[in-house]
Amino acid sequence: MNVTLTDVHRSFGKNKAVDGVSMELGPGVFGLLGPNGAGKTSLLRVLATVLPPSSGEIALLGRDPHMSAARRDIRRRLGYLPQNLGYYPSFTVVEFIEYFALLKEMPTSAVPKAVAAAVERVDLGPKAKAKLRTLSGGMLRRVGIAQAIVNNPDLLLLDEPTAGLDPEQRVQFRSLMRSLGENATVIASTHLVEDVGAACSEVALMSAGKIVFRGTPGELTARGEGHSVGDAPLERGYSAVLTEARS
């Protein structure tokens, strides 16, 4: 298993952002759904080793991130796209991705090829030498995805990866997620249930810091049968589970 969480809690003062989450994940694309404030981003930050859990056990890629040597090893094999991507406007696309490849301590000889491959995978080849300040929001999102996948990670954490992408790019990105998920564990937090339906092999729904549903997209769809809120079957399932969790 690439990710093992056992009763993980994370609090900010009195606010319980993650409240007793346990799960095990192997390779595949895992969708994390939930309303605003459900704790998705906090859970991803815990998994990204940015935040330590307040309590509970975590094993990532078979290692304990509490140990600094293990944490360093995990980070070498980790890709992370935060919800709000910060970037350096004066860097070009290639330089920004190369910078993160170097921070991830990739073998230096492998960096140029890996950067070029990442740029191509997000379809930014024509903009490779453009400065980040000149890019649109959607292109910047793709730069963020490229830096996350440049090291060919075994654990890829994506927070709202398709936000700002146009429909064509979104379709391409779903395809990319599926191909990455063949060997790695991809966890994508999103509001867009159609992304989950199209790309994820498994889905979890969070509410108030807890996982209130876990299953396949088909199973989530099934939970929405007879439920009236939502335009698409998956949305109806999402609403039904949330309504049930809140009641």
Place this chain on the structure above:
Amino acid sequence: MPLPGTARALRLELKRNAVPYLLPLLAAVFYFNTLRTADGFPPVWTLRASVISDHMLFEFSAFAGGLAAWAGSREGRRKTLDLVATTSRAAWARLSIALAGTLCWLLLAFLAGVALLYGRTAFQATWGGPPLWPVFVGAAGVTVVSVIGFACGVFFPGRFTAPLVAIGTLLLYQAGMHAAQSLEPGQAAYALLSPADAPPIVDAGIYHHVPPDRAVVQVMLMAGIAVGLLGALGLAPDLRRLATARSLASVRGAFARGDSWLLRTIAVVLITCGAGMAATAVSLAGTAQPDTIAGGWEIPALHSSAVDRSLPAAQACTSLNVAGSAFQVCVHKAFSFDLKEVAAALKPVIAEIAGLPGAPVGASEVASISGGQTVMSGMAGHPPVFTFTADRVGLMFGQFLGMPDPAAWRAGFQMGLLDAFLTSQPGAGHPAGPTRSGAAQQAVENALLTAVGTSPSELGGGQMLNGRPNAATSAAISAATRRFLALSASARRAWLAAHLSALRAGTITPAQIP
């Protein structure tokens, strides 16, 4: 062979650094503030090098502090803290690479400025070589301000951090300059430790070595601060998390996330070493005493007696033919560019007094500090030689920052010679200052100056008198001056030959002057 990862990251930092964008502005300020000031000084190495600490560091420290703060605050300003925190390279290494990128540019710019300054001086200087300690102090100053600015940016990221650091640096520098200008023994060590300083005496480093003691403690202090802050950067992620920790669990969590304990230990060792170096520098500065040989300051624990030895005299001389006899004028080789002007200024006055009792047979420049005391123009030796100091000579060079014009400089020089001739007893064994005394002496001096084409009123008149003369005395001096000037040159000489001793003794009144 590909570059190592650190070198590639440094190359990116160098390529995308903000410093090159501001280099034209820095170059303009450097030209107007530093280079023009240096050009106004005579081409004497020590004097020219002094602008490194009292002008160049001023502009460089403001730019360095601000730009380094801008670089240090990048992750906070651009909100990449989460993103970079998930990478495996240690935060300390990442920050150090960013700091190195900024520091390389700043030091390169600083050294280029020094090279330009020294290059111009090398073409103009007639003696000596480039002093290195001012360069070390300057480089240490740029480095420490950069590290301070960078650390401020890391710990307090924000768009206003850079300008605030730049302003703060300027204020610190000004405080140092203010303290240095009113420095007395036993005062706060800050004045001695700040690189900001007033220009040295004109002949600093010419007759005596400049003791490097003060420069050594300055470099030690700045290196200590830089090393300590570099260590603090190693703990930056931990300190940031601690600052936001609200419970014991959060504190434990903060320590559980950071770099390895080995790196943290190294960081603590660096902080300790840096603090130790800085504390040592402060305590050494507290023991500083006025240097009794060449002026300035010496620190007993660092002072080398070899520095106290006088430098071998190196003079450039020219011989004037005055009334059929030779009159030798000598200046130190470092001022040989002014030898012709000095001789030309002295020649008409020498012609007026040649052959009179106690008239000098030569003129020679001497050190302006002797035994820690200021030396003034005067007569020395037997037969007497007019001795003058470099602070008169050196003023001739350049026309910047209120330097006198050549006519005023020439008049001052001639007046110095007449002061010494009319007030000093001949045959004194060492340089002595003129005894400012009589109104009659002043009247004779004014007449002789006027006779050689110099207007005493340009110099204010009455320079030899103690205090400001009253109206009656002034009128008496003016009348005596007019009478004496109306005499023929031979009559003036005859009267002077007969009455010079009495005139020097102050027993003649203006009314007795024919």
